Amino acid sequence: MNFNEKLYYIEVKGYEKDADKYKWESVRNLGFKLEVWFNETITKYEKLYDII
Numbered sequence: 001m002n003f004n005e006k007l008y009y010i011e012v013k014g015y016e017k018d019a020d021k022y023k024w025e026s027v028r029n030l031g032f033k034l035e036v037w038f039n040e041t042i043t044k045y046e047k048l049y050d051i052i
Contacts, residue, residue, distance in 0.1 A: 008033030012042070 009032055013020070020036075027034045045051070
């Protein structure tokens with residue numbers, strides 16, 4: 001099952017818990033596009049797009 005191809009979800013996390021991997025896998029198995037962003041990801045995009 002694939003929902004809207006133009007829609008995806010971003011979860012912002014400070015740290016990863018044990019249950020997170022199972023949750024993310026379940027969401028993806030349902031056909032959703034999911035990105036998980038940690039501080040490093042946000043910092044990378046800030047530098048890439050010169051946000052700071």
